[in-house]
Amino acid sequence: MTAEPPDVNAVTALVADAAAAPSLHNAQPWAFGYLRQIGVLRLFADPERALPRTDPENRGLHIGCGAALLNLRVAAAAAGLAPVVRLLPDPAYPEFLAEVQLCGTGPPDGALAQLGPAIRRRHSSRLPFRDEGIPAAVREKLSEAARDEGAQLLFPGAWHAQSILELVRDAEESEALDPDVREETARWTHTELPHAAGAADGIPGEAFGPRQRGTSAPVRDFAVGRPVPGRGWAPFEKNPHIALLGTARDDPADWLTAGQALERVLLRATADGLVASVTSQPLEWPEIRWAVRDPVSAMAHVQMVIRLGYGPEGPASPRRPVADLLHVL
Structure with a gap:
């Protein structure tokens, strides 16, 4: 029936x-x-x-x-x-x-x-996280969430994580030098605090998070050089926990698979008391995307860089x- x-x-x-x-x-x-x-x-x-x-x-x-x-x-x-x-x-x-x-x-x-x-409850948090380790059992549940959707979640080692942070900085510099990318980002982000009245999409200014002081967590700066009234500076975690989400192939069906896996990982993280933010900046530039993957891993195509940890929840967009x-x- x-x-x-x-x-x-x-x-x-x-x-x-x-x-x-x-x-x-x-x-x-x-x-x-x-x-x-x-x-x-x-x-x-x-x-x-x-x-x-x-x-x-x-x-x-x-x-x-x-x-x-x-x-x-x-x-x-x-x-x-x-x-x-x-x-x-x-x-x-x-x-x-x-x-x-x-x-x-x-x-x-x-x-x-x-x-x-x-x-x-899931919101992107671009706020500083605590310098606190994520237990192995929690990491395994996150990896399992990705596998359940046909994708892979990899926690890179210290040297690879540092190289990813450098690639994020390289991508941000490339973005800053491209006026078309800057204009597109500005069109979808709102620097007013609180967010622009009536806005139903885009990133509100209060979700940008503070500017980073002396650290380099993989958090995209949506201000793109524009002033944001009331936005301050803050130190972020010294050793951010980074995970890479990837797939075996790289076509539209795999991107849909990656999206389902990404959200399952984020919901699992939220349920386990973690907060997260994501960035695709180094993946948006073909000349550096290849360098994000770990050459000794089986992950063929990285689809998202995820920052995980313990800290304050971000505001809702x-x-x-x-x-x-x-x-x-």
Whole structure:
């Protein structure tokens, strides 16, 4: 027997949770269409929210949409549903990223359902973390979360972590010298404190975090040289904990996989009391992206650099209303 399709109110709640996912510059590059008669929810990329200078291949766009898809799966499992997902169901329509049959007949995924409370608690924290180690058991759970989604999470050694920090600095310098990238970043970030009234997307000034004093944690400075009233300086952790998320291949399906793995890792980290921020800066420049991977690891393509640790939660970034994201057919 086929389960009854969820009603529009239930789907609206699922999409609201999906849209709590992280995305490059908080552009929220997703849209959803619900076929209510058959209980199918479709995920689309929104090309108007692409970042052509920062993300010319739309790799980051796919990762963000993959993160939204994972949130959707978690929220559905928490609601007692067993969704069936097909990635890239129509090769002739590249913006059609996934089709989710919500009224599957199997049991809900209990491991995903347990992550439901973390969806609304997860925020990127660009604040200083404590210089405190992450227990091996916690790291293993994070690695398992990535493996469960078909990706790999690697914690690089000290020498490799230091090289990644240097690559982040190199990428930031390249960004500072590119006026088109600077303009695109400025368009999606708000230097006003508190954040610009009515803004439903982009990075608010209070989420930039303080400027770093004497340290080099891998935290993107969204101010890009612009003054931010009231923004101060602070020392960050001396030895930041860095993880690399990667995949075996590097095509749109792998980027969607990476996005789902990234969000599963972030939700697992949140549930375990960690805070995190992510950066793709050194991965956005082809001439240095290759240098981020560890040559002795089996990870072929690094998709995201993650900073993890213990410290204050970051402020929430704005979210677009579901009415702007969901079309019911």
